[in-house]
Amino acid sequence: METAEIRRRWLTFFEGKGHAVVPSASLVSQDPTLLFTVAGMVPFIPYLTGQQTPPWPRATSVQKCVRTLDIEEVGKTTRHGTFFQMNGNFSFGDYFKEEAIAYAWEFVTGSQSQGCLGFDPESIWVTVLKGDEEAAEIWGRVAGLPPERIQERGLEDNYWHTGVPGPGGPCSEIYVDRGAEFGPDGGPVVDEDRFLEIWNLVFMQEELTEVRSKIDFDVAGELPSKNIDTGMGLERVAYLLQGVDNLYEIDEVYPVIERAEELSGRTYGADHEDDVRFRVVADHVRSGLMLMGDGVVPGNEGRGYVLRRLLRRAVRSMRLLGVEEPSLTHLLTVSKDVMSASYPELQEQWERISEIAAAEEEAFGRTLVSGTSILDDAVARARSAGSTRLGGAEAFALHDTYGFPIDLTLEMASEQGLSVDEDGFRALMREQRDRAKADARAKKSGRGGPGAYRGLVDRLGTQTAFTGYEQMSGEDRVVGLLSGGQEIDRFRLDGAAEQDGAELELVLGSTPFYAEAGGQLADHGTIRLGSGAVFEVTDVQRPVPGLVVHRGRLVEGEVAVGEHAHSEIDVRRRASVSRAHTATHIVHKVLRETLGESATQAGSENAPGRLRFDFRATRGLDAAELADVEARINERLMADLQVSAAEMSFAEAREMGAMALFGERYPDVVRVVSVGGPWSLELCGGTHVLNSAQLSLVKIMGESSIGSGVRRVEALVGADAYAHLARENVIVNQLTDTLKVRPDELSDRVAQLVARLKDAEKEISQAKASQVLSAASGLVQEARDVAGTTYLGHDLGDGAGADDLRKLVTDLRSRLGSDRPVVVALTATGGGRPSVVVATNEAARERGTKAGALVRVAAQTLGGGGGGKDDLAQGGGQDPAATGAALAAVEDALRA
Numbered sequence: 001m002e003t004a005e006i007r008r009r010w011l012t013f014f015e016g017k018g019h020a021v022v023p024s025a026s027l028v029s030q031d032p033t034l035l036f037t038v039a040g041m042v043p044f045i046p047y048l049t050g051q052q053t054p055p056w057p058r059a060t061s062v063q064k065c066v067r068t069l070d071i072e073e074v075g076k077t078t079r080h081g082t083f084f085q086m087n088g089n090f091s092f093g094d095y096f097k098e099e100a101i102a103y104a105w106e107f108v109t110g111s112q113s114q115g116c117l118g119f120d121p122e123s124i125w126v127t128v129l130k131g132d133e134e135a136a137e138i139w140g141r142v143a144g145l146p147p148e149r150i151q152e153r154g155l156e157d158n159y160w161h162t163g164v165p166g167p168g169g170p171c172s173e174i175y176v177d178r179g180a181e182f183g184p185d186g187g188p189v190v191d192e193d194r195f196l197e198i199w200n201l202v203f204m205q206e207e208l209t210e211v212r213s214k215i216d217f218d219v220a221g222e223l224p225s226k227n228i229d230t231g232m233g234l235e236r237v238a239y240l241l242q243g244v245d246n247l248y249e250i251d252e253v254y255p256v257i258e259r260a261e262e263l264s265g266r267t268y269g270a271d272h273e274d275d276v277r278f279r280v281v282a283d284h285v286r287s288g289l290m291l292m293g294d295g296v297v298p299g300n301e302g303r304g305y306v307l308r309r310l311l312r313r314a315v316r317s318m319r320l321l322g323v324e325e326p327s328l329t330h331l332l333t334v335s336k337d338v339m340s341a342s343y344p345e346l347q348e349q350w351e352r353i354s355e356i357a358a359a360e361e362e363a364f365g366r367t368l369v370s371g372t373s374i375l376d377d378a379v380a381r382a383r384s385a386g387s388t389r390l391g392g393a394e395a396f397a398l399h400d401t402y403g404f405p406i407d408l409t410l411e412m413a414s415e416q417g418l419s420v421d422e423d424g425f426r427a428l429m430r431e432q433r434d435r436a437k438a439d440a441r442a443k444k445s446g447r448g449g450p451g452a453y454r455g456l457v458d459r460l461g462t463q464t465a466f467t468g469y470e471q472m473s474g475e476d477r478v479v480g481l482l483s484g485g486q487e488i489d490r491f492r493l494d495g496a497a498e499q500d501g502a503e504l505e506l507v508l509g510s511t512p513f514y515a516e517a518g519g520q521l522a523d524h525g526t527i528r529l530g531s532g533a534v535f536e537v538t539d540v541q542r543p544v545p546g547l548v549v550h551r552g553r554l555v556e557g558e559v560a561v562g563e564h565a566h567s568e569i570d571v572r573r574r575a576s577v578s579r580a581h582t583a584t585h586i587v588h589k590v591l592r593e594t595l596g597e598s599a600t601q602a603g604s605e606n607a608p609g610r611l612r613f614d615f616r617a618t619r620g621l622d623a624a625e626l627a628d629v630e631a632r633i634n635e636r637l638m639a640d641l642q643v644s645a646a647e648m649s650f651a652e653a654r655e656m657g658a659m660a661l662f663g664e665r666y667p668d669v670v671r672v673v674s675v676g677g678p679w680s681l682e683l684c685g686g687t688h689v690l691n692s693a694q695l696s697l698v699k700i701m702g703e704s705s706i707g708s709g710v711r712r713v714e715a716l717v718g719a720d721a722y723a724h725l726a727r728e729n730v731i732v733n734q735l736t737d738t739l740k741v742r743p744d745e746l747s748d749r750v751a752q753l754v755a756r757l758k759d760a761e762k763e764i765s766q767a768k769a770s771q772v773l774s775a776a777s778g779l780v781q782e783a784r785d786v787a788g789t790t791y792l793g794h795d796l797g798d799g800a801g802a803d804d805l806r807k808l809v810t811d812l813r814s815r816l817g818s819d820r821p822v823v824v825a826l827t828a829t830g831g832g833r834p835s836v837v838v839a840t841n842e843a844a845r846e847r848g849t850k851a852g853a854l855v856r857v858a859a860q861t862l863g864g865g866g867g868g869k870d871d872l873a874q875g876g877g878q879d880p881a882a883t884g885a886a887l888a889a890v891e892d893a894l895r896a
């Protein structure tokens with residue numbers, strides 16, 4: 001049975017049981033504490049926790065998921081994969097344990113002719129949480145399972161949560177006995193290779209606060225209603241029904257292995273190490289494809305870093321299989337073809353995906369060259385220090401800075417006879433992950449903390465209405481007040497607070513203030529209270545869905561929950577931000593016309609008078625193209641295009657051609673903003689002008705790369721653009737007066753002056769180098785014997801640079817001959833910082849005298865450090881007065 005068919009059967013079965021079929025959410029999680037959607041229930045968390053009212057009492061989905069915690073195990077086992085699909089059925093206070101177990105039993109063991117999976121009932125085992133007698137009783141009564149095939153397990157195995165604060169509950173897992181050839185009898189508590197888990201039924205009934213580990217967490221209390229969250233691993237079911245041994249050999253994965261066999265000339269199944277590499281390629285290529293399909297691009301942080309690691313591990317595995325030529329796009333093509341049956345949008349995004357992948361593979365090729373050089377230097381330093389181990393910090397730097405996978409570092413270091421401090425490396429990786437998690441939690445909690453905000457939403461029972469599309473002011477009441485992260489009923493200025501005001505958070509029943517979203521910065525303004533108090537709004541946010549929080553300072557009087565509030569936004573700021581937002585839509589459209597449909601938005605910021613627009617592209621714009629883009633943008637402004645907005649269903653918006661941003665999750669009813677009718681159509685909740693002429697002018701300030709496959713345009717809009725051009729005009733006039741040229745001659749004149757300056761600097765450098773080298777013959781006379789070595793140590797004083805030192809030290813070494821050991825050490829001070837360079841000849845090195853070791857001794861005396869090769873090394877420090885002592889330290893080292 002094909003994987004796509006299992007997927008279809010699942011959705012059809014649960015739709016027949018009254019479940020709403022919900023499309024898969026993006027892999028880019030909307031929860032800021034999660035990089036990716038890691039489970040089928042993640043998109044439903046607001047409904048499971050009661051934060052939002054679910055639009056259906058029961059639902060089903062097949063959710064795309066990515067988990068990378070066990071990435072090092074991929075390919076080594078039959079169970080570990082980074083991308084997987086999770087079939088789920090959900091109940092939001094509708095049905096609970098008995099119905100969930102009954103549905104699962106019917107779908108798993110029902111006949112294939114009736115649309116089920118047809119597993120032999122005698123092969124099914126289940127586990128329940130120790131002490132959950134109710135679940136065990138239901139399995140025995142509904143499914144007829146004997147007690148010996150219902151096993152109890154602890155929290156580690158049979159309690160489920162996301163790993164962060166949120167919903168959780170006991171679970172019951174369904175296992176299939178694969179037969180005696182796969183391991184010993186005795187159920188899943190004995191062997192989980194023979195008894196393979198395919199489905200987890202979570203009885204979601206508790207809300208967790210602090211989550212310290214899988215088994216260590218705090219339970220805040222019961223959820224508002226008991227819910228069901230289940231997850232069936234689609235790939236696991238597929239390889240059981242397709243009669244293959246692991247998930248890498250199913251119909252949606254194995255074709256990639258076959259293509260890798262063709263490219264490498266090697267055979268899957270012939271060699272264990274090669275098999276691991278083939279499986280890594282198959283898994284990572286599919287994961288990379290799905291992530292890029294959801295808008296993720298390779299980068300050095302967060303999601304982009306994970307994608308980059310996946311793609312580079314795939315490329316490295318192909319290199320180890322003997323494929324030196326670019327191979328990613330060949331492999332991705334195969335994966336796209338098999339996955340498009342379930343995800344047709346991959347075909348639509350293929351041009352963009354293939355461009356990103358090709359650029360990343362090319363960049364990694366350069367990384368392999370530069371990283372290998374850095375690794376060689378690190379190995380050389382370890383050896384010169386007498387160590388047989390590469391430090392964890394150096395391995396981490398290779399991984400974090402140069403994108404070197406740790407397995408690549410391990411292998412290459414081993415080839416040179418060194419081990420790697422893996423424990424040190426792992427510790428640094430843990431520190432990095434802990435920092436990321438802490439940042440995510442801080443971002444999630446805001447000032448008041450998610451608990452305080454959720455409590456406020458629960459108490460209010462309604463969402464904050466936004467009136468700011470039509471109104472610049474509004475009347476309502478204060479329905480919530482927070483100070484220091486806690487809800488309060490009243491706040492009064494007194495004492496020192498009267499001078500600077502007090503930071504508070506206000507919630508109104510409705511508001512004209514725009515909360516920061518979609519790249520548009522929040523409104524500023526004033527809220528005047530019925531008591532006469534004045535609250536200055538400096539930020540507006542939506543910390544949890546449905547709640548708008550006004551952050552700022554109470555600058556006068558007293559505020560209390562329930563009193564009347566008159567809101568006034570800063571109209572000039574709103575107008576300026578709105579111009580920037582409309583300009584962003586126009587910039588986006590013109591860039592797509594210039595670079596193609598793959599130039600899609602990757603981020604933006606719309607601020608007063610300026611915009612920043614990030615877009616996906618595999619190349620930048622040259623000066624002529626950028627000028628043309630700017631001209632075409634301003635042509636659109638002069639065309640006085642009408643700007644309008646309309647609400648409609650998401651399906652209607654997509655049908656009419658409106659652009660949706662990758663990774664964004666949209667509600668059923670969306671807002672479509674059009675510029676010039678069908679010319680530009682985008683899903684957007686921001687505020688805009690009425691026509692393009694209101695923008696007046698857009699001035700592009702620059703275009704640059706901000707990461708692999710992502711470019712950035714920055715521009716000024718309206719009055720800010722005029723002010724910039726006025727300042728530039730003043731500067732041009734000043735330069736033309738000074739240089740006595742016309743404005744159109746200015747560029748050539750400046751280029752001539754720069755060229756003359758470079759020539760002069762080159763002449764000065766050559767003269768200085770000549771002076772330094774001319775001193776060599778005199779310095780040779782200072783050489784003397786130190787413990788059998790000809791040693792020349794000299795301080796050149798101020799003015800000589802590091803390049804000068806290296807030229808002179810190598811010249812002096814050659815002048816002193818090769819018939820006996822020679823060491824030359826020179827110091828100099830440039831820009832207030834001392835430098836030292838040491839050179840040794842072959843005879844000295846044969847004697848065990850190495851330049852790298854000597855330069856470290858000298859640099860330590862200077863208050864710094866250094867290093868290099870055995871024949872030539874360089875260092876520096878902080879203390880210019882210690883150059884003489886540094887040379888003496890080298891001499892002492894020779895005597896020792």
